[in-house]
Amino acid sequence: QVTLKESGPVLVKPTETLTLTCTVSGFSLSNARMGVSWIRQPPGKALEWLAHIFSNDEKSYSTSLKSRLTISKDTSKSQVVLTMTNMDPVDTATYYCARILSSGWSGYNWFDPWGQGTLVTVSS
Amino acid sequence: DIQMTQSPSSLSASVGDRVTITCRASQSISSYLNWYQQKPGKAPKLLIYAASSLQSGVPSRFSGSGSGTDFTLTISSLQPEDFATYYCQQSYSTPNSFGQGTKLEIK
Numbered sequence: 001q002v003t004l005k006e007s008g009p010v011l012v013k014p015t016e017t018l019t020l021t022c023t024v025s026g027f028s029l030s031n032a033r034m035g036v037s038w039i040r041q042p043p044g045k046a047l048e049w050l051a052h053i054f055s056n057d058e059k060s061y062s063t064s065l066k067s068r069l070t071i072s073k074d075t076s077k078s079q080v081v082l083t084m085t086n087m088d089p090v091d092t093a094t095y096y097c098a099r100i101l102s103s104g105w106s107g108y109n110w111f112d113p114w115g116q117g118t119l120v121t122v123s124s
Numbered sequence: 125d126i127q128m129t130q131s132p133s134s135l136s137a138s139v140g141d142r143v144t145i146t147c148r149a150s151q152s153i154s155s156y157l158n159w160y161q162q163k164p165g166k167a168p169k170l171l172i173y174a175a176s177s178l179q180s181g182v183p184s185r186f187s188g189s190g191s192g193t194d195f196t197l198t199i200s201s202l203q204p205e206d207f208a209t210y211y212c213q214q215s216y217s218t219p220n221s222f223g224q225g226t227k228l229e230i231k
Contacts, residue, residue: 037220047160047168047211047222060218063125096167108174109215110158114167 002026004036004097004115011121012087018120022080022097029075030055035100036080037111038071040093048093052100053080089122126150126214130223136231141202145226147195147212156216159188159197162225163208171210172197202228 008020022036029036035054041047051061051071061069070083080097095118098111127150137143147157155175160168170179172188175195185200199206207230212223 039222046224047162047213049213049220049222052218052220062219103174106174108156110170110173111160111168111213112170112173112179114169117167 002099002113004099004113006095006097006115006118008095008118008120010119011123013124014088014122016087018082018084018087018091020082020084020095020097020118020120022082022115024078024080024097024099027099029073029078029080032056033102033104035102035109036073037098037100038080038082039096039098039111039114040091041096041117042090042093045093050095051082054100087122092120092122094119125219126153126217126221128212128214128221128223130210130212130226132226133224134227134229136229137202138231139202139204143199143202143228145197145210145228147190147197147223149193149195149214149216152192153214153216155191156214157188157190157195158213158215159186160211160213161206161208162211168211204230 004024037052038050053059053071068085073080098114100109102109129148131146157175159172162168171182176188187198209225209227211225
């Protein structure tokens with residue numbers, strides 16, 4: 001059974017750096033055609049893609065947040081870590097990690113499954 | 125960056141109705157389009173990938189179609205458990221992007 005679980009602080013202060021960890025089970029982060037994405041959702045709002053990392057260490061970031069985000073993985077620990085610097089109250093959201101499955105030569109990929117999400121509130 | 129626009133933003137329907145949700149991309153994305161269902165307080169769940177492929181375990185009343193810039197998600201006969209918010213997502217290029225969501229409510 002494939003599962004992902006997000007962990008990290010529930011409350012951060014403005015200007016602080018947020019560090020979130022996604023611990024996966026049921027698959028390996030070294031598995032070709034698989035990766036992990038981070039996606040967030042402010043309360044009552046839509047989903048926003050943040051970043052991804054693949055087994056070959058290929059990384060990509062949201063254009064608007066690129067300067068603030070860093071994604072990395074520790075395959076031996078089955079963990080993917082996302083850091084976001086200079087947090088602001090507008091960054092209050094539920095943060096999800098999700099497995100990326102890729103179909104191979106066609107390049108189709110999708111998110112399945114998702115973690116349960118973790119709500120991060122930014123407030124002084 | 126590719127922008128995804130869903131319509132309508134909200135929709136009221138009754139059990140048994142046939143419902144269609146539309147997603148439009150700001151440029152051609154071939155068939156690199158996925159659909160997700162999200163219920164309140166829960167993580168999104170994959171319904172359709174590659175525009176028209178039904179994810180294992182998803183009821184056959186859900187179907188997806190389209191290519192290029194215009195896509196649709198159809199629910200052939202609404203069931204009580206289908207009332208939720210639906211999102212499209214393009215995987216044609218990074219940064220990946222989602223639509224703004226369509227909230228399906230009970231009439």
